[in-house]
Amino acid sequence: MDADRQTPHSALPGFGARVLHERDPMTPFSACIVAAGSGTRAGRSLPKQFERVAGKPLLRWSVEAFASHPLCREIIIAVAEGHIEMARQALEGLDVILVEGGASRTRSVKACIEKASQPLVFIHDAARPGLSPALIDRLLHALEDTSGAAPALPVADALARETEAGVEAVSRDGLMRVQTPQAFHLAALSWAFDEARGADYPDEISLVRAAELQVKLVEGDETVFKVTYPDDFARAETQLGGPSGLPVMGTGFDVHRLTAGDGVHLCGVFVPCDLALVGHSDADVGLHALTDAILGAAGAGDIGQHFPPSDERWRGADSAQFLTHAMQLAREAGISPAHADITLICERPKIGPVRDAMRARVAELTGLPLARVNIKATTTEKLGFTGRGEGIAAQAAFTGVLR
Ligand SMILES: Nc1ccn([C@@H]2O[C@H](COP(=O)(O)OP(=O)(O)OP(=O)(O)O)[C@@H](O)[C@H]2O)c(=O)n1
Numbered sequence: 001m002d003a004d005r006q007t008p009h010s011a012l013p014g015f016g017a018r019v020l021h022e023r024d025p026m027t028p029f030s031a032c033i034v035a036a037g038s039g040t041r042a043g044r045s046l047p048k049q050f051e052r053v054a055g056k057p058l059l060r061w062s063v064e065a066f067a068s069h070p071l072c073r074e075i076i077i078a079v080a081e082g083h084i085e086m087a088r089q090a091l092e093g094l095d096v097i098l099v100e101g102g103a104s105r106t107r108s109v110k111a112c113i114e115k116a117s118q119p120l121v122f123i124h125d126a127a128r129p130g131l132s133p134a135l136i137d138r139l140l141h142a143l144e145d146t147s148g149a150a151p152a153l154p155v156a157d158a159l160a161r162e163t164e165a166g167v168e169a170v171s172r173d174g175l176m177r178v179q180t181p182q183a184f185h186l187a188a189l190s191w192a193f194d195e196a197r198g199a200d201y202p203d204e205i206s207l208v209r210a211a212e213l214q215v216k217l218v219e220g221d222e223t224v225f226k227v228t229y230p231d232d233f234a235r236a237e238t239q240l241g242g243p244s245g246l247p248v249m250g251t252g253f254d255v256h257r258l259t260a261g262d263g264v265h266l267c268g269v270f271v272p273c274d275l276a277l278v279g280h281s282d283a284d285v286g287l288h289a290l291t292d293a294i295l296g297a298a299g300a301g302d303i304g305q306h307f308p309p310s311d312e313r314w315r316g317a318d319s320a321q322f323l324t325h326a327m328q329l330a331r332e333a334g335i336s337p338a339h340a341d342i343t344l345i346c347e348r349p350k351i352g353p354v355r356d357a358m359r360a361r362v363a364e365l366t367g368l369p370l371a372r373v374n375i376k377a378t379t380t381e382k383l384g385f386t387g388r389g390e391g392i393a394a395q396a397a398f399t400g401v402l403r
C-alpha cells in the first residue's frame with residue numbers, strides 16, 4: 001500500500017488491520033451480481049446463469065432475493081457484452097442496472113462497483129441462487145465494525161495435495177470454504193481496488209485483505225452453494241423447487257349464463273346446439289374451471305387476475321390461451337402435471353357424444369396423457385339455475401407433482 005495514501009478513517013483496534021467506516025444499522029446497500037462468466041465447467045449450452053432452474057433463470061433467483069430486502073436500493077449486474085439481451089429477457093419485470101462485465105470475475109466486480117451509489121455494497125455470484133434474507137442480515141450486522149464480511153463454512157472432508165512426489169496430507173485446521181455474497185463499505189472496496197492496481201483475486205475479501213483492511217467471516221449457508229459442475233443443477237433444482245415429489249393440487253369452479261344461440265364452447269370443443277354461453281371471452285366454463293384449478297396448484301391466484309374481464313384483449317378470446325398460460329405458470333413453479341378432472345353441470349347440451357373430443361383437447365392443452373384427463377357431466381335434477389337451463393356450471397381439480 002502507498003505510504004502516502006490515507007484511508008478515509010483512522011485505524012480501529014482489533015485485527016491489526018484497518019476498518020473503513022462504522023455502519024448505521026439502517027444503512028442501505030447496492031447489490032452487485034457478477035454474471036459475465038462463461039460457465040464452462042457446467043457444460044450447458046447456455047452460460048449457467050441463464051439456464052432455468054426450478055422454473056426461472058439461475059440469475060433471477062439472486063436478483064429477486066436482493067430485490068425483496070428492505071435495505072437494497074439498486075441491483076447492478078455485470079453481463080458479458082453478447083448476453084445483454086438474454087439478461088434483459090431473464091430479468092423481465094425487474095428493476096436492474098446492467099453493465100458490461102470484464103475478462104475476469106474481479107474485473108466484472110469492478111465494473112459493477114463503479115456504478116454503485118450506496119454506502120454499502122454486496123458482491124454476489126449469479127451462480128449461487130439460494131440466497132436468504134437471514135444471510136444478508138448477518139453480513140449487514142458484521143459490517144457494523146469491519147470493512148468487509150463474507151459467509152464461510154467449515155471443511156468437512158480430509159484434505160490432500162497431489163504433487164510430483166506423491167500425495168501429501170493437508171491439515172484442515174482453521175480452513176474455511178468462503179461463499180458469496182460478500183459485503184463491504186463501498187469506500188473500503190473502492191480503496192482496495194485502487195491498491196490492487198488491476199490484479200485479479202479469487203474473491204473480494206482476498207482483495208480487501210491484500211489492502212490490509214479488516215474483514216470478518218460470518219456463518220455461511222449450504223443453500224447458497226455455487227452451481228459449478230453439471231450435477232449441481234439437480235441439487236439446485238431440488239433445493240429451490242421445494243421437496244421433490246411433493247403432490248400439489250388445485251380446484252376451480254365457474255358459471256356462465258345460457259341464452260339462445262347456435263352452439264357452446266365447452267372444454268375446448270365447439271358443441272353445435274340451440275344455446276350459447278354468455279361471457280367476455282368464448283365463455284368456455286369447463287376450461288375456465290380447469291384454468292383456475294391449475295392456477296390454484298401453482299399458487300398463482302385466479303383467472304380474473306391474469307385475464308380481467310375489463311380487458312378488451314380478451315373479448316371473444318379462445319379460452320385455450322388462458323389454460324395454456326396457467327400451465328406455463330405451473331411449469332415455472334416446478335410442477336409436473338399429473339391429472340385433470342372436470343365436472344360439467346347442465347341439463348343440456350348432452351356431454352356424452354362430445355366427451356372423447358373434450359378429453360383429447362384438454363390432454364393436448366395440458367400435455368397430460370389421455371388416460372389422465374377425465375370429464376364428467378351431471379344434472380341437478382331440474383333444480384336450481386342449472387336445472388332450469390339458465391346457465392352451465394363447471395368444477396375442476398388439477399393435481400401435479402413438484403419436480
Ligand atoms: N469474467 C467473469 C467470470 C466470472 N464471472 C461470474 O463470477 C461468478 C463465479 O464464477 P464461476 O463459477 O467461476 O463462473 P464461470 O467463470 O462462468 O464458470 P467456469 O469457470 O466454469 O467457466 C459467476 O456468477 C460468473 O458469471 C463474471 O462475472 N465475469
Ligand SMILES: C[C@](O)(CO)[C@H](O)COP(=O)(O)O
Binds near residue numbers: 105178
Ligand atoms: C467468489 C467465490 O465464489 C467464493 O467462493 C469463488 O472464489 C469463485 O471461484 P471460481 O473459481 O471463479 O468459481
